[in-house]
Amino acid sequence: MEDIIIIIIGAGPVGLLLACELSLTGARPVVLDRRPQPGDTPKANGLGGQIIDVLDHRGLLERLSAGSPFFGVPPGFPFGSVPLRFAGVDGIPLRMLMIQQPRLERLLGERAAELGVRIRWGHEVTSLAQDAESVTVQGEGFALRGRYAVGCDGGSSRVRELAGIGFPGTTDDEQVWLGHFTTGTETGVFDHPRVAGLGPGWNRTPAGRVLVTSLQPGVHIVGVREVRGDAAGRVTIADFQAAVRRVLGDDLPLGEPIWLSRTRSQARVAERYRSGRVFLAGDAAHLFPAGGSALNVGLVDAVNLGWKLSATLAGDGPEGLLDTYEAERRPAAERALMQTRAQAALERLPQEEGDALRSLLTEVFAYEEPVRHMAALLHGSDLPYGSGGHSLIGRLVPDLRVVTEDGERRVAELMHRGRPVLLDLVGTASLDQELGGRVEVVRARCADAPAEAILIRPDGVVAWAGSGGDGLAAAAEQWFGRGSVGAVR
Ligand SMILES: Cc1cc2nc3c(=O)[nH]c(=O)nc-3n(C[C@H](O)[C@H](O)[C@H](O)COP(=O)(O)OP(=O)(O)OC[C@H]3O[C@@H](n4cnc5c(N)ncnc54)[C@H](O)[C@@H]3O)c2cc1C
The missing domain is CATH 3.30.70.2450 (Alpha-Beta Plaits)
Known part of the structure; x- marks a missing residue:
């Protein structure tokens, strides 16, 4: 029996990105995949939505978009068969990147190797058992024990089945x-x-x-x-x-x-994303009946879970941090399920009813506000995590241009190390104290600052924004644990 801290089952795009995130934030995962080597099955042709912004936070966008036939805000999107036209409409957050899945997996694999991730090909997991302290996965000729395991093993996930998690929905x-x-x-x-x-x-x-x-x-x-x-x-x-x-x-x-x-x-969302020490991410947790959302939702799952697992393994994670993974990501999958089911229905309706609904939606999509709404829905940013407080809280931090002591930077560039960042935009002395060493404090100026300070989680989500520090200590403690707030006044 080999002791490993964290075991990822599946070296598809979600398992690979999760492995990168864990390594970046301090954990040492092992990835197991039943395939003998990286595959060349031409599945997805591209990525779109929030994940593009998140990959930018990790400095990965340049390498993924190099040589791509298309990267940027698309001129439109065929919603079912109803054209949504983005050209000429302000404030469209949706960017798309055409990249074939084998290339995406190869580039994520290269990144994982740079970060020291160990991938074991030809390792098919066939059994899983867990107790209060550990989880054990086994297959032919191997047995590994870890503190946590994550099933990133695709739509017909064995891990999901072995963990006893139902996968309700329709085929x-x-x-x-x-x-x-x-x-x-x-x-x-x-x-x-x-x-x-x-x-x-x-x-x-x-x-x-x-x-x-x-x-x-x-x-x-x-x-x-x-x-x-x-x-x-x-x-x-x-x-x-x-x-x-x-x-x-x-x-x-x-x-x-x-x-x-x-x-x-198939249209399915796992009934739970966690069973004890076992988590699900990507297609193992959700399948959508129309294109364009699977990788967006699945890869953001990986980035949401990675830092939370690392913090918990390091003993820094506050109580309940791991439970926020399902609380945040399951509603995101439900939302994607809703819009992809709507797309599939638009395609499948009988001719007369379908034509009527498509004509009506074509009229509605002629207005800018519905088009913006649909773009945010497809982007995955219309549903913030939690509610209350500053409007930025629970959303991906906007990619502001800020001037730091090292010169002009985009906020995305401050997130490359996957650490929590307190962006102090007014140089408030009471805020830019050392936050127990766990939060990087960046003092900067910003011409159109939406708040005096912004506390950003490693996954780029705003944990707190405001002025004068009211509520900052509570937010830092909520997300980064007690030790993170020692010096915040
Ligand atoms: C034809 C097609 C076109 C698509 N187009 C798009 C698109 O344009 N945009 C988009 O967003 N999505 C698209 N998708 C969906 C996208 O391909 C999936 O969402 C994506 O592959 C999911 O990634 P994953 O890492 O969760 O799972 P997978 O890619 O399925 O990877 C799972 C991995 O787990 C391994 N595994 C499985 N069981 C075990 C086991 N027991 N032990 C060890 N390893 C195991 C497998 O070998 C595999 O490597 C498309 C899918 C298809 C089929």
């Missing part, structure tokens, strides 16, 4: 076929007359929906959705072509398959 009766193909002819599948008549996104046919698109030269993506009984086993090119024929009414010159998949959308 769509529609089958989704997705394939990536290398182009067979000069323009490949796009030469076909049936494809020339298709619009961007999913196209309705009498038998289902079909998508033909390309995100990189020489490779096209074909998707088919159809209501059909369960089929199990490996997907062959013949199965795929048959699905295309059923839904489009014709064969397509698909080319050479790179990757084929057949899934059903």
Whole structure:
């Protein structure tokens, strides 16, 4: 039996980012993954929402966006099939970054290696047991005991099952076929007359929906959705072509398959995010039935949990700190579930009812305020953690430009080390005292300061904002423990 402090099960994007966060904030995790090596399955094509701002806080945005075909505020977003147009509307917080999932995992893996994270490939967890002091995970040829374990092992999480956590929700009766193909002819599948008549996104046919698109030269993506009984086993090119024929009414010159998949959308949130010493994060905790939110919610889970686990392991975490993980992140998943279910419903409604609802929403989305509201919903910032006090509290700190003694900085740059920061914007002597060594105090000037001082958690969330220090000591104690407030007056 090997003793480890913290065990992460799953080296997908969420497990890798959690490992980075833990290492950055002082814990030493071990990551186990059943795959023999990092994979190249082309799942997500991009990230969007709050996670972009959070990755900026860690100084990771530059490396992730290098060479990306798109990074920034998108001109719009297809909500269900209703276009939301952001161009020309002020105050859109939503940024998107196109990055293929294998590349995202490779870059997060490189970052984890820089931080000294140990990843053990070919380690499939098959059993889990816990008592008051520890959790033990085992698989063929290994047994590890840790103080905590986190299941980042995806939608069909074994950890969730072994921890006895239910995963209520629904599975769509529609089958989704997705394939990536290398182009067979000069323009490949796009030469076909049936494809020339298709619009961007999913196209309705009498038998289902079909998508033909390309995100990189020489490779096209074909998707088919159809209501059909369960089929199990490996997907062959013949199965795929048959699905295309059923839904489009014709064969397509698909080319050479790179990757084929057949899934059903699921809409689920785990009934608990914690069972004793075991936590869930990412797809293990939630699955959404429409695109665009899974990585945003899952990766922010990792950043929310990382510093709380590190503080608890270091003995600095206040009572109940770990419980705030579920209290903050489960509502975020519920919110994403609501909007992705709405998107899925918009796509699935019968033609007449669907057309009526889509027309109505198109009219509503012509106004700026609903568009801003939808952008905040998709960004994940419309629901602050907790309520009361200054309007910044419970939200991601705005990326203000401040002038420190080292020159001009963005607030995001002050968060690279993953430490709590007290940003003292008026040089109030009573505030910039040493906060027990756990909080970094940065004295700065800011032309449009929203408060005299802002206390920022390691995950970039504002713990306190205000003037004169009223409530600061209580907030520092609430989030960073008793030792953090010794010198605050
Ligand atoms: C076709 C497709 C397109 C998508 N597009 C997007 C998109 O554009 N944007 C977006 O945000 N999301 C998208 N998603 C969803 C996104 O891919 C997932 O949300 C993401 O992979 C979840 O990351 P994760 O780390 O939680 O889990 P996973 O990526 O599933 O990683 C789980 C890891 O756990 C390992 N594991 C599982 N069981 C065990 C075990 N018992 N022991 C040890 N290891 C184990 C697995 O090998 C795997 O490496 C898409 C998904 C698909 C399928």
